[in-house]
Amino acid sequence: MTALIDRPTLPSPASVLVCRNCLAEYPLGPQHACLECWGPLEIGYDPAALARVTTADVEAGPHSLWRYAGLLPVGQDPATRVDSGTGMTPLIRADRLAEELGFTAPVWVKDDSANPTHSFKDRVVSVAITAARELGFTRIACASTGNLANSVAAHAARIGMPSIVFVPADLEPAKITQTAIYGGTLVGIEGSYDDVNRLCSELGETDEFEDTGFVNVNVRPYYAEGSKTLGYEVAEQLGWRLPEQYVAPMASGSMLTKIHKAFKELTGAGLVAETPWTVFGAQSAGCSPIATAFSAGVDDVVPVRPTGIAKSLNIGNPADGPYALDAVRTTGGAMASVDDDEIREGIRLLARTTGVFAETAGGVTVAVLKKLVEQGAIDTTKETVVYNTGDGLKTVDAVSDGARPTAVIKPTLKGMREAGLL
Amino acid sequence: MTALIDRPTLPSPASVLVCRNCLAEYPLGPQHACLECWGPLEIGYDPAALARVTTADVEAGPHSLWRYAGLLPVGQDPATRVDSGTGMTPLIRADRLAEELGFTAPVWVKDDSANPTHSFKDRVVSVAITAARELGFTRIACASTGNLANSVAAHAARIGMPSIVFVPADLEPAKITQTAIYGGTLVGIEGSYDDVNRLCSELGETDEFEDTGFVNVNVRPYYAEGSKTLGYEVAEQLGWRLPEQYVAPMASGSMLTKIHKAFKELTGAGLVAETPWTVFGAQSAGCSPIATAFSAGVDDVVPVRPTGIAKSLNIGNPADGPYALDAVRTTGGAMASVDDDEIREGIRLLARTTGVFAETAGGVTVAVLKKLVEQGAIDTTKETVVYNTGDGLKTVDAVSDGARPTAVIKPTLKGMREAGLL
Numbered sequence: 028m029t030a031l032i033d034r035p036t037l038p039s040p041a042s043v044l045v046c047r048n049c050l051a052e053y054p055l056g057p058q059h060a061c062l063e064c065w066g067p068l069e070i071g072y073d074p075a076a077l078a079r080v081t082t083a084d085v086e087a088g089p090h091s092l093w094r095y096a097g098l099l100p101v102g103q104d105p106a107t108r109v110d111s112g113t114g115m116t117p118l119i120r121a122d123r124l125a126e127e128l129g130f131t132a133p134v135w136v137k138d139d140s141a142n143p144t145h146s147f148k149d150r151v152v153s154v155a156i157t158a159a160r161e162l163g164f165t166r167i168a169c170a171s172t173g174n175l176a177n178s179v180a181a182h183a184a185r186i187g188m189p190s191i192v193f194v195p196a197d198l199e200p201a202k203i204t205q206t207a208i209y210g211g212t213l214v215g216i217e218g219s220y221d222d223v224n225r226l227c228s229e230l231g232e233t234d235e236f237e238d239t240g241f242v243n244v245n246v247r248p249y250y251a252e253g254s255k256t257l258g259y260e261v262a263e264q265l266g267w268r269l270p271e272q273y274v275a276p277m278a279s280g281s282m283l284t285k286i287h288k289a290f291k292e293l294t295g296a297g298l299v300a301e302t303p304w305t306v307f308g309a310q311s312a313g314c315s316p317i318a319t320a321f322s323a324g325v326d327d328v329v330p331v332r333p334t335g336i337a338k339s340l341n342i343g344n345p346a347d348g349p350y351a352l353d354a355v356r357t358t359g360g361a362m363a364s365v366d367d368d369e370i371r372e373g374i375r376l377l378a379r380t381t382g383v384f385a386e387t388a389g390g391v392t393v394a395v396l397k398k399l400v401e402q403g404a405i406d407t408t409k410e411t412v413v414y415n416t417g418d419g420l421k422t423v424d425a426v427s428d429g430a431r432p433t434a435v436i437k438p439t440l441k442g443m444r445e446a447g448l449l
Numbered sequence: 450m451t452a453l454i455d456r457p458t459l460p461s462p463a464s465v466l467v468c469r470n471c472l473a474e475y476p477l478g479p480q481h482a483c484l485e486c487w488g489p490l491e492i493g494y495d496p497a498a499l500a501r502v503t504t505a506d507v508e509a510g511p512h513s514l515w516r517y518a519g520l521l522p523v524g525q526d527p528a529t530r531v532d533s534g535t536g537m538t539p540l541i542r543a544d545r546l547a548e549e550l551g552f553t554a555p556v557w558v559k560d561d562s563a564n565p566t567h568s569f570k571d572r573v574v575s576v577a578i579t580a581a582r583e584l585g586f587t588r589i590a591c592a593s594t595g596n597l598a599n600s601v602a603a604h605a606a607r608i609g610m611p612s613i614v615f616v617p618a619d620l621e622p623a624k625i626t627q628t629a630i631y632g633g634t635l636v637g638i639e640g641s642y643d644d645v646n647r648l649c650s651e652l653g654e655t656d657e658f659e660d661t662g663f664v665n666v667n668v669r670p671y672y673a674e675g676s677k678t679l680g681y682e683v684a685e686q687l688g689w690r691l692p693e694q695y696v697a698p699m700a701s702g703s704m705l706t707k708i709h710k711a712f713k714e715l716t717g718a719g720l721v722a723e724t725p726w727t728v729f730g731a732q733s734a735g736c737s738p739i740a741t742a743f744s745a746g747v748d749d750v751v752p753v754r755p756t757g758i759a760k761s762l763n764i765g766n767p768a769d770g771p772y773a774l775d776a777v778r779t780t781g782g783a784m785a786s787v788d789d790d791e792i793r794e795g796i797r798l799l800a801r802t803t804g805v806f807a808e809t810a811g812g813v814t815v816a817v818l819k820k821l822v823e824q825g826a827i828d829t830t831k832e833t834v835v836y837n838t839g840d841g842l843k844t845v846d847a848v849s850d851g852a853r854p855t856a857v858i859k860p861t862l863k864g865m866r867e868a869g870l871l
Contacts, residue, residue: 090512090537111804112541112563115512117534123609141534141565143804145842185804187545191870196857201623201845207852208841210801214870215857222860229862235871379632382533382565382607420567420842423626430629435618435637438644440651448613448636449657 040076041100044068044248047350055100057162057240059247067346068248070100077296082267085259085298090115092150092256098292099256100249101158109156109186113149114256116141118264118412123380124393128400130407135270137261137414138383144181144205145418146174146339146386147282151253152242156182158249159240166191166239170227172220172278172339173202174386174417176213179242184209191239193223199338201421219333221344254282258289261412262299269299271409272360274307274399276392276416277317278340280351283308286414287354306354307405308362309395311337311387315364317348321355322362328352336367336425337387339417361404365394373397374419374426384419392416462498463522466490466670469772477522479584479662481669489768490670492522499718504689507681507720512537514572514678520714521678522671523580531578531608535571536678538563540686540834545802546815550822552829557692559683559836560805566603566627567840568596568761568808569704573675574664578604580671581662588613588661592649594642594700594761595624596808596839598635601664606631613661615645621760623843641755643766676704680711683834684721691721693831694782696729696821698814698838699739700762702773705730708836709776728776729827730784731817733759733809737786739770743777744784750774758789758847759809761839783826787816795819796841796848806841814838 044053048066059068080097088094092114093102102108117138125134142149152175156167166189169179176192183190192206196215207213216223224244230236231244240246262269269290275283287306294301310318313335320328328348333341345351355362365373370387373394378384385393396413399405419426436442443449466475470488481490502519510516514536515524524530539560547556564571574597581589588611591601598614605612614628618637629635638645646666652658653666662668684691691712697705709728716723732740735757742750750770755763767773777784787795792809795816800806807815818835821827841848858864865871 112539117565119534138565141563143539143560143563144806145567145840181800181804181806183804184801194854196854200849201842203854204845204849204852205806205842207854208797208800208806208848209804210797212870213854214865214868215854216860217857218860226860226862226865230865230871233862233871375630375632378603378630379606382603382605382631384566384603384627384630418567418842419630420623420627420840423623426630427622427626430626432616432618432625432629432635432637435639438638438640438648440648440655443636443648443652446636448634449652449655 038076039100039103040072040097041070042073043071045071057245059245070248070252074295077292080296080298082298085263092153092253095256095259098259099154100252101154101161107157107161109153109160109182111143111149111153111182111185113142113153115260118261119381119383121381124377127376127380128397128407130411132408132410135412136377136381136383137257137412139257139414139416140383140385140418144177145421146178147254147257147416148174148178150256151250152178152182154253155242155246155250159242159246162240164238164240167242168192168227168239169242170220170224170244172341173198174339174421175243176206177202180206180209180211180213183211193227195220195223199422199424201423220342251281251285254285255289255292257282257414258286259293262290262293267299269293269302269304270412272305272307272405272411273414274309274392274396274411275414276309276340276388277345277351278342279345280317280347284347284350284354304358306358306360307399308351308355309392310362310364311335311340311370311391312364312366313337314341314343316343317345317351318362318364320348321352326352336422337370337391339386339388340391361399363395363398363402363404365391365398369394371426371429375429377415383415385415386417386419386422387425388417389415460498461522461525462494462519463492464495465493467493479667481667492670492674496717499714502718502720504720507685514575514675517678517681520681521576522674523576523583529579529583531575531582531604533565533571533575533604533607535564535575537682540683541803541805543803546799549798549802550819550829552833554830554832557834558799558803558805559679559834561679561836561838562805562807562840566599567843568600569676569679569838570596570600572678573672574600574604576675577664577668577672581664581668584662584668586660586662589664590614590649590661591664592642592646592666594763595620595843596761597665598628599624602628602631602633602635605633615649617642617645621844621846623845642764673703673707676707677711677714679704679836680708681715684712684715689721691715691724691726692834694727694729694827694833695836696731696814696818696833697836698731698762698810699767699773700764701767702739702769706769706772706776727780728782729821730773730777731814732784732786733757733762733792733813734786734788735759736763736765738765739767739773740784740786742770743774748774758844759792759813761808761810762813783821785817785820785824785826787813787820791816793848793851799837805837807837808839808841808844809847810839811837
């Protein structure tokens with residue numbers, strides 16, 4: 028399980044695993060924690076290798092996230108990729124949303140519900156399962172709040188690899204069905220996501236799971252890099268330039284930081300002009316440890332027991348919380364949280380102004396955008412990208428009470444008249 | 450409401466409305482029935498205009514169905530298009546499905562659940578709403594079994610056009626919510642789809658609906674052309690050639706015939722080599738008027754009262770039934786129908802072999818593919834495309850009983866052992 032990634036024909040730009048805490052370095056492989064300080068490891072790249080990537084290279088690639096293979100740790104050889112068609116999701120100009128919120132600059136919605144299993148998790152899984160196969164794992168696993176479960180089970184089915192997926196047993200029914208349908212093993216856990224995650228860490232140490240790649244545990248450094256493509260794509264779709272502001276939801280906090288990393292890499296590699304950007308983070312009031320630390324002006328992220336309808340964001344002990352705080356603070360951004368009613372209203376606001384039906388996490392992000400405007404914390408004269416990370420069909424029950432037919436009538440003109448529709 | 454489509458800069462290849470029954474011709478406009486024989490009208494094209502389209506033109510276009518504007522009745526001028534990012538959905542090589550069914554030739558799944566509202570209806574709506582706006586309508590409407598409702602409401606929200614959508618009141622809850630969420634008017638009808646459709650025809654004659662484009666009534670000739678892109682895309686994705694066989698689900702029967710029309714146009718315009726293809730049609734046993742006529746060897750499609758879980762296919766009086774029969778018979782194909790248990794098994798078969806989670810309509814198509822193989826009615830040595838037209842998240846309840854967690858346990862290694870997972 029320690030085979031290095033070493034493709035003879037096409038070199039990976041990844042050079043090392045580096046501790047985000049103490050900067051200790053390790054060779055590439057299935058390791059996620061620093062042996063010195065237990066800090067999280069992430070992929071380090073050879074800057075010269077990244078600088079060799081050109082926009083023409085990217086544009087000549089497939090219409091999926093693998094067009095950015097030159098900026099990812101794996102998948103340089105197309106034959107090694109698990110390509111489910113993930114990525115290159117629409118960047119939608121949301122003029123009616125902008126107008127309603129009082130923006131004078133363009134607002135864009137990056138709609139990741141368009142991915143194969145309808146969440147941004149297809150990005151991290153595409154990279155993680157490609158890495159896992161390269162690293163010699165023969166089974167794939169994850170701890171999940173739902174969307175990751177859907178994606179891992181689907182990708183495993185696609186390539187015929189056994190999967191075992193762990194979720195809190197009280198997940199939304201649609202997410203349970205959408206995982207079980209692919210025929211892998213699905214284990215419901217009587218507990219929170221944090222309990223699920225802890226169990227997976229323990230299982231990773233057992234002999235029985237030696238051949239199993241946990242995408243967000245022992246393969247996590249590779250996995251997390253998949254989120255960078257959310258940043259690359261926005262830049263490419265804007266014509267190879269950066270937006271001035273972006274708003275992203277936070278669960279572990281990883282995704283927000285990886286978009287930030289992507290923007291830094293793009294400027295470092297000379298793929299876009301070095302223009303400033305500001306980062307904004309969104310949480311649900313039922314689980315806002317990172318936003319709470321931001322408001323309090325402290326570095327410590329105090330774990331919470333999550334509640335509320337935004338289950339895909341319900342990580343009470345967010346691994347990347349400190350790094351998300353850092354990205355937001357160093358760019359002069361802000362964080363906010365919204366309650367369940369605001370989340371529902373955020374879903375409706377996005378749907379009726381853009382035609383995009385978001386899951387609760389997207390409702391969080393749009394509602395936080397609205398709140399940041401009301402607080403004067405975000406600049407409405409700056410071009411802004413809002414990340415929708417999942418599909419409304421996954422959390423239908425959250426809004427079904429407030430999204431009913433205008434009227435139910437008999438199939439006659441008389442019925443129409445009685446309902447005041449004619 | 451009779452304004453012709455007339456773009457000064459970019460000509461449309463559409464030249465006429467032609468009756469599919471008696472071949473009478475009418476000028477382009479919002480008319481759907483022949484004044485001579487009441488047969489359905491469809492768009493006729495100038496063959497010379499179609500022949501001017503090149504593969505390079507198409508490939509230089511956007512990554513959406515509008516890349517085929519040169520073969521569509523509207524949208525030649527990009528500024529006139531309603532582009533929701535519909536189309537260019539994945540064509541997935543399904544080797545594990547092929548193997549399980551005993552195919553020696555490639556089997557492909559054209560996965561239209563990847564469209565913005567997760568069904569092929571986004572294709573017909575993109576074209577219909579573009580046409581409706583061009584024709585001067587200021588409100589958009591439809592009769593729907595659910596997927597069309599989702600798509601019409603979402604597209605209307607995207608461009609800020611009022612919408613009024615009519616559906617049977619007993620639809621799947623997800624489809625009700627996914628329509629109502631966009632904020633348009635949604636009317637539930639106590640009756641079948643055929644009742645809904647009849648009411649919409651009556652409403653189209655009222656003064657109050659004069660400014661309303663019913664996408665599948667008075668705008669139907671334009672609407673139906675959107676389905677042709679399901680044929681164009683498969684040909685382009687195969688490297689500009691036709692598959693030898695395709696299997697499509699049938700509700701009204703329109704989509705199946707439009708793929709057939711697309712293949713004829715592509716060969717006529719010289720965009721692909723003229724190779725033979727065979728057409729196969731799939732219905733649910735709960736609503737199989739077209740397949741029943743096929744089996745009986747008759748031309749008359751006798752209306753039925755639909756039952757069964759494949760609600761999106763539940764059109765008991767299918768307008769394009771005779772034309773679907775003709776496409777299948779003239780190409781030497783076949784039709785079959787499958788019951789609800791077979792449909793559920795079709796969904797599971799597709800999911801576990803390809804990672805694609807289909808709605809019940811996709812389950813119908815895959816189950817019919819399996820049945821056709823068992824009957825020896827389809828050639829397993831020929832390259833075959835299977836159309837998945839919608840997303841499993843829309844009909845979760847149909848399979849949720851059979852797609853549960855393998856086990857529900859406490860978050861401990863002991864729990865894993867007791868469940869036999871460690």
